Amino acid sequence: MTGETCHLFEVGHRACGGCAAALVARTILDAAGKNTIVVSSTGCMEVFSTPYPETAWNVPWIHSLFENNSAVASGIVASLKKQGRKEKVIAIGGDGATFDIGMLCISGAFERGHDFLYICYDNEAYMNTGIQRSGATPYDASTTTSPAGKCSMGNRRPKKDLPMILAAHGAPYVATASVAYLPDLKKKVEKGLQTEGPCYIQVHAPCCTGWGFEGEKTMNIGKLAIETGLWVNYEMEDGKVTRAKKVVRKPVEAYLKEQRRFRHLFKPSRNEAEIAKIQAIADWNAEKFGIDIKLKK
Amino acid sequence: MMEFMEGSHAVAHAVKYCRPQVIAAYPITPQTHIVEALADMVANCHLDAEYITVESEFSALSACLGASAAGSRVYSATTSQGLALMFEVCFNCAGMRIPVVMSIVNRALGAPLSIWNDQQDSISLRDSGWLQFYAEDNQEATDLHYLAYKVAEDRNILLPAFVCFDGFILSHTYEPVDMLNQDQVDSFLPPYSPVQRLDSEDPMSFGLFASPDYYTEFRYQIDKALKDATKKISLAGKEFGEMFGRDYSEMVEAYRMDDADCALVAMGSICGTVKDAIDEMRKDGKKVGLLKLRTFRPFPEKEVRKALLGVSRVAVLDKNISLGAKGAVALEVKDALYGSMIPVFDYIIALGGRDVRKKDIRSVVDLAEKGKGDLFYGLRQEVLE
Secondary structure, three states: OOOOOOOOEOOOOOOOOOOHHHHHHHHHHHHHOOOEEEEEOOOHHHHHHOEOOOOOEOOOEEEOOOOOHHHHHHHHHHHHHHHOOOOEEEEEEEHHHHHHHOHHHHHHHHHHOOOOEEEEEEOOOEOOOOOEOOOOOOOOOOOOOOOEEOOEEOOOOOOOOHHHHHHOOOOOEEEEEEOOOHHHHHHHHHHHHHOOOOEEEEEEOOOHHHHOOOHHHHHHHHHHHHHHOOOOOEEEEOOEEEEEOOEOOOOOHHHHOOOHHHHHHOOOOOOHHHHHHHHHHHHHHHHHHOOEOOOOO | OEEEEEHHHHHHHHHHHOOOOEEEOOOOOOOHHHHHHHHHHHHOOOOOOEEEOOOOHHHHHHHHHHHHHOOOOEEEEEOHHHHHHOHHHHHHHHHOOOOOEEEEEEOOOOOOOOOOOOOHHHHOOOOOOOEEEEOOOHHHHHHHHHHHHHHHOOOOOOOOEEEEEEOOOOOOOEEEEEOOOHHHHHHHOOOOOOOOOOOOOOOOEEOOEOOOOOHHHHHHHHHHHHHHHHHHHHHHHHHHHHHHOOOOOOOEEEEOOOOOOEEEEEOOOHHHHHHHHHHHHHHOOOOEEEEEEOEEEOOOHHHHHHHHOOOOEEEEEEOOOOOOOOOHHHHHHHHHOOOOOOOEEEEEOOHHHOOOOHHHHHHHHHHHHOOOOOEEOOOOHHHHO
């Protein structure tokens, strides 16, 4: 530890400069308070925060495996219930743990209705192993297992719609958030913890190392995702979208051109067809969630 | 009190008397009767436990890990493919020193698919850091659960434990069992009192990653605790014997071994058949004895060596095969007898539920006398052609 702060997620951890996941962890605990038990899956956050014999967590924290944090969390919830204890339980996982390898455990835990909050820090690829594609990687992003090349434009599939999948499990509260809007994230964590039953928050967490931008631009990149409509911050209560952040939308290239993972869309020459497809994704998001602010002419 | 019970139900009752606070399990043949019986007890308020109906064995053990870390006594049960699916979590429980007790209703592993008994499933987890007990009959199957909790939760051990008993042969068979009552079990097994737990009053981090500077020491400590468990098993087994008349202070059981020329070595229900076969062979003047292993991990190396040093030959009955090598029990027995020049013959037998009769045990002894061993016993002719 290099020092102490007033935060329950302590300084001195080993995240990259500009890491959104570290900010997400700090914000979650600021909102949740000390009466909280955290279950982490294997991934960047787990590794940078707990190299034995150090820990950045000033709340009880447990890591078991990559894919089982929601199963571990359901055991903890049952254990606390049996003992008559009142701590809140938060499971945290990256998008690899959440969208892909942990899907079975998450589906089971949500269907059973355990009272816990699952938070996914979504940096849109397997970052801990060195930037491989996941089910959360966006269309056309270049990763080390979906590299752009002479006959590839990068990742061929759009993001899996996990919030909708978990809402369909009957989750009473599902929300998306962004590291670029921390007060909003904080409110959503509080709401998720106050709501009984399994709740889910998916936080957009730009990764400077994996996406290819300078660490001081993390917040700007997060904002641009929202402002282009490629990420929508919304809330779902009992399966219905109740709130979505409205924006005056910018063209998607404002977001794409800032990141190395989309560089092949602009160099050696601008690929209008592919950029148009990504613009169509943003347009569809805007229509689905009604996020466009109509400016008076 | 003597009761006539199906093995699975006897075990379920023993588990109930251990007062598990959280149970997470997934149905799989031939284990299912245990978790059904426990669910019924919870549904009728005979057992005050949280019962998590998980979606897989992988989540069953993961949930137990979390529940135990949060300070509760936990229970699960599985077999075969279910245990294979738990592989990763098994290593995790031992590494994190989580004292789960889990019944393994031994069954073969596919492919080819088989729901019938052998011991390949638990044997395949021999390196995972769990205690492994093997029951000969339903009496042992129940008693070993009390013993397993007592040893697993010991502050100096803190390791998970398998209580293994043979699928169908024991689990689905009715036998008279001397069931303890709740007061008796309570007097032997105190409530779980965790050394540390997930607790916001005293926050701690569990399951950190270890660099090469630390990893080896963690492994050393697990190995040491597992070896130290030898003494704890002996003490707990002695205490159990003094309280209830069945002494489990020895991790092995010697049957007619005093003047034995040929020693059979086996684990589990096959030991009953072996004992009957030995009685018959003894009448015919053959000096045969049995060394039954009740504990496979920790491996009772000293007891095995001591018991076998006087014999002329050893025949090991392995209901498993470490493919490409030998049966797992034979490998351990050979290691225990290293330097003694006593020949150890291995017989892979009773795989995938193939029945073993007294005459098969006689045949094994004959083969050992002829110096023929290290083979699959009773193979169908066509695979040899």
